[in-house]
Amino acid sequence: MFYIEKSCAIQHQQVLVDGQLVTHEPDLEFSEFVKKSFRSLAIDYPKFYKMDGLSKLAFLTAEYLLKGSASGNVALVLANQSGSMDSDLKHIRSIQDPDNFFPSPATFVYTLANICAGEISIRHGLKTENVFFVDQQFPTELVYTYTSYLLQSNRAQKVLCGWVEYFQDNYRAILYLVGREGTQVHSVGNIELLF
Amino acid sequence: MTELKEELKGKIIEVLNLEDVASTDIQDDDALFGEGLGLDSIDALELIVLMDKDYGIKLSDPKNGKAIFESITTMASYISQNRTK
Structure with missing residues (x-):
């Protein structure tokens, strides 16, 4: 049997860890909110400031x-609805005018949704299985089944799963860590309670 | 040249999203890559775009980049000699 060991939700200018409110900044837009939350963690990681919105949220x-x-x-099993559309549109805007054609390499590298999984992997030194689904809503049963397989087959000791959606400053991240210890059983019903 | 160097510092901070870095933190001869500002390969590409967009300089030979982007001083020197806008 596996367990949901920990969870974190970031939405509505709030950070909740295991359901407990950690931060609430009702007056801050996304960019300022994530910057302030990041600084509160006291991490020396300048690359954070160069990430796109989706990667900042996932990270x-x-x-x-x-x-x-x-x-x-x-392992990482992530999903969202908009993929990397926010960065895709920024990139498209930069290449629409033939007389002012200056695509930004720093924007272009984020025009794939699973780059955010890469940012997490680099930060935490993960060389593990990862997958990123794009769907209208969180594919709970699919993620549950795949996560269980990864753990049962010992392809991973733990699996970081969840939803990380960002598009034009609308955002919602709900991630949870599934492992072999804990009290909250890893089940479709308990996953749905997180959402 | 001094004015161009200050302009470059401001542009680099803005374009490369160097949070918590001020113009006064960057010395003219500081290394931009490696031990200096710690810029990476994507930053190098952004600097190439900056040279083209703001100064009309197209760097066609990547081998020249290492010397040009060594510091603010080397960048400013190259720009002042080759700018078309």
């Missing part, structure tokens, strides 16, 4: 779950 949410833990063999 920050994962940080609350993985910081300080021996994260080595943690």
